[in-house]
Amino acid sequence: MTRPISILSCLLAMLAVGEFDSVKAETPTSSVWNGTPVSLTANEMSIATGQPSLVLMSSGSTHVPVWSLSGGTVGQSVSGVVDGFPSDVAAVKVEIVVTTNDKETSSDFSDVYRVHLSQMVEGAPFTARNFLGDVVRTTLPPAPLYARTILLESYYEVKPHAPITVRVQREPGDPADTFTRPTGLALVRVTPLPALAKPLVVQEGPGYDSWPMMQAMGDKLVCTYSRGSGHTIGEDARAVYARTSTDQGKSWTPETVVANSPGYGDVTVGKGLDSTGAMLLWVRRVGKQWHHDLYRTTDGVKFELIATPEMEVTPIQITDVIDVPTVGLMALWFAGSYGDPGPNHSWGTLTSSDDGKTWKQNVIEAELTKENWPTEPSAVYLGDGKLLAIGRTEVGGNSTTRSQFQMVSTDYGATWKRSPTNISDVVISTPSLILDADTGLLSNYYYQRGPRGLLRRRVVDPNFIFDHPQSWPASEAIAAGSQLTVDAGNANATWIGDKHFISYYSGAAPDTSVFVAEVPAPQAEK
Structure with missing residues (x-):
């Protein structure tokens, strides 16, 4: 997230309220709930790696101390230490304030930063809680002398009372850092956060319960999921089950069997509603052959098989079903390995014009490399023929090349344009989109697998992001789960009224469970 404002007004205001006072490096003694941040000025930080320079960035009578970070030399970073927080602090978020006085500054360029965090915990090496942050790409302001506040980390779990080391590094070697001139780091802000709300349990017990799909039917939640012996899709023991809830996920009915095909593994892969409000569920059936079966239910308990379409290109997966005017029902698919x-x-x-009984397959892009391949996509219809979809990336590593894709259409899905986004806090993270009818805001939910183990959300005005895929706001953490890479993940979201419900699975093989996080729908800024 970036908030460009005039460097003259921003930094003078900080000086006026003592934002650069050295006492800001001391942590607040009051409860975390006041959210008082701790700040490190440039003068309170020192060189960690490389040879960055502590300089005065000046304009007229205004002189601001900053660390000058090169746009061409890799490996430059600075660090500082803040004191530990009290026991009611569960995590911190880290922001930086950067600026530039170079005349070449323009919104045609972007730069990339990351944060390294660690804690000095008693009885352990100070490297024990080392954390390498994800790269964060932002667009430069339209002119020099503007400040940007950039969120580098939204939720780093901390131990109470242990000092936190913060190291900020610019990444000019990343392909997305296109601004070759220096930038100035003026301030680091560390804000204490409370613990995340605990999710509700849908299914917990022996077995690998995974890949849930969540759908609201009126005031009823229907959660379907697949269970087998491990992270496998083709074992005969894997079947699909369903539970329903009428109290917004607090309690669930006993599970019923949706699909248990002899000789096949059944996996939930997509959900939606038909024109009558009945739930549709795509189930991938893998054995000697590879099929996709579409089931329909009016109560979330009894499911009827209504279609097994034959397709020229066999998908790995067919994803959520949406309604598109003039077209009918639409689902996205992807194929490959x-x-x-x-x-x-x-x-x-x-696409289907008969509520899912028959389907027509359309190939949008073919012969793609893995780096350009959007997988497990989620789509919403925005109106006036416009659709927006987000796709998962299968790229690994920790650079901006590992980012979700955005695909947009202006002709009811006949043609699409695909672009990379700036959503890089992902690890094989399946997206799930909700478009709020009341506010018009778009929520993108995804689970960041691996060492982070966090369910995240990004909220944006889709009309703004439609033509600016590199300008998604920063994410917020919604819930936490397992940090074992493949034993947690696969967010799938739905809504009832002004609440969003996001299902995901989490655990440690051979036993994982299905959870649902409940969060308020985002509200438009007044």
Whole structure:
């Protein structure tokens, strides 16, 4: 998240309220709930790696001390230490304030930063809680002398009373850092946070319960999920089950069997509603052949098989079903192989004009490399023929090349334009979109797998982001789960009124469970 404002007004205001006073490096003694941040000025930080310079960035009579971070030399970073927080602090978020006085500054360029965090915990090496942050790409302001506040980390769990080391590094070696001139780091802000709300349990017990799909039918939640012996899709023991809730996820009915095909593994892969409000559920059936079965239910208990479409291109997966005017029902699909570099990957749409009984397959892109392949996409219809979809990336590593894709259409899904986004806090993170009818805001939910183990949300005005895929606001953490990479993940969201419900699975093989996080729908700024 960036908030560009005039450097003259911003930094003078900070000086007026003592924002650069050295006492700001001391942590507040009151409760975390007041959210009082701790600040480190440039003068309170020192060189960690490379040879950055502590300089005065000046304009007229205004002189601001900053660390000058090169746009061409990699490996430059500075660090500082803040004192530990009290026991009611569960985590911190870290922001930086940067600026530039270079005349070449323009919103045509972007730069990239990351934060390294660690804690000095008693009885352990100070490297024990080392954390390497995700790269964060932001667009420069339209002119020099503007300040940007950039959120580098939204939720780093901390131990109470242990000092926190903060190291900020610019990444000019990242392909997205296109501004070759220096930038100035003026301030680091560390804000204490409370613990995340605990999710509600849908299914917990022996077995690998995974890949849930969550759908609201009126005031009823229907959660479907697949259970097997491990992270496998083709074992005969894997079947699909369903539970329903009429109290917004607090309690659930006993599970019922949706699909248990002899000789096949059944996996939930997509959900939606037909024109009558009945729930549709895509189930991938893998055995000697690879099929996708579409089920329909009016109560979330009894499911009827209504279609097994034959397709020229066999998808890995068909995702959520949405309604598109003049078209009917639409679902996105993708095909290829997760482990193959390509170029043999593809994606496209399926459309139905008879409530899912028959489907037409359309190939949007083919012969893609793995780096350009959007997988497990989620889409929303925005109106006036416009659709917006977000796709998962299968790229690993920790650079801006590992970012979700945005695909947009202006002709009811006949043609699409695909672009990379600035959403890089992802690890094989499946997106799930909700468009709020009342506010018009778009929420993108996804689970960041691996060492983070966090369910995240980004909220944006879709009309703004439609043509600016690199300008998604920063994420917020919604819930936490397992940090074992493949034993947690796969967010799938729905809504009832002004509440969003996001299902995901979490645990440690051979036993994982299905959870649902409940969060208020985002509200438009007044």
